[in-house]
Amino acid sequence: MLTVVDTSENPAHYSFIEKKSEFIADACHINSLDEAVEFVESIRQQHPKSRHVCYAAIIGADQAQFQERMSDDGEPSGTAGKPILQVLRQSGTTDTVIAVTRYFGGILLGAGGLVRAYSSAAAGVLKTAHVSEVIAAQQFSCTMDYAQYAVMQRIIAQYHGSIRNESFTEKVAIECAIPVDKSNDFENAVEQTFHATIKPIRTEFGSLMG
Template sequence: MKKDYPVPAGYLERETEVKKSRFIARVAPVGSREDVKDWLEQAHQDHPDARHICWAYQIGRPGSAAEAAMNDDGEPSGTAGKPILNVIQHKDMGDVLVMVIRYFGGIKLGAGGLVRAYAGAAESVLSAVDRVVQKPMTDVLVSLSFADEQPLRHWCEVNGASVESVDYGASVRARVLVPEDLQAEFGAFCDAHKLDYSFER
């Protein structure tokens, strides 16, 4: 299901330095806790010697996220995960994970310094990442002949829909994702080509 709110267009990394400590911020699009776990495992593999890998994420619509969490990973409570989450929420972005990998530089930053450093690192990467807004989509099941497959694919290409899967049996059955605001147009296309279709709810 595509979303009508901004999400990160992809993965991005930015590095900042504060009093000799390195802060490597990574942003990644996530749709589930499983995705978060995978990205964190990757960060730990890439930076096994890092002192801290702090993170925060929110999944779902900004402002009413279905799920959000944060982790200070050994930094004083409230100095890492919360500032990262605050920046995510301020950026009004959904389905997003920000990890900040810290290499300690020998100079203590203090609680206020840590909050500023982690928020600054999160800000640097979230300001740089491209956003995409995905329209809400509807699942449609279509029965068609082999000859109709090409026109169907062409309609999808032109109208921002996508053919998700095709089963070739006695007839062809396709699962298509159609933008919600184009349901009527898609129905008209199917009627014109005498295709059977049903919108999934």
């Protein structure tokens, strides 16, 4: 599996004209479907006069874990969001959202023309995007004392993991992702290092960029 690594602040970009309608595609990396919706809304704000902002998004490291979302945003049902989603599926791309903005040019494209246009926009933006391999990951939550935090950071790095979220109150709470094939060793290392004073809690499956 692959993922787009371009960020929401600097997404991959592609555009073309089809029968006087302009199609503008933007794609970026996401860690949740909520992030996809936020990205689409930011694109919508950039194009207040556009007729449609259609999109599709996938997250998950393999087909058994996939979560998907799409929207035709007023285009005829099945002519926009679904073709974009199909391009993501066929390209083996995950943890990615593609938003396609359309400025209507006054000429109706018909259902077939819309499917081809939105498919072309999605495929085009993936060709311009920076991509990376995706690794299946187990996500954990952990709570610790401040004095333990630096050591925990080193253990996460040792097992090629990534910290996703942190909060600092009376204690430090973190959410991290560890490659699935290293998750058992990570748990054992944490419990042995901290003499079972920290218990990593498995939450859900996710992914990491390779």
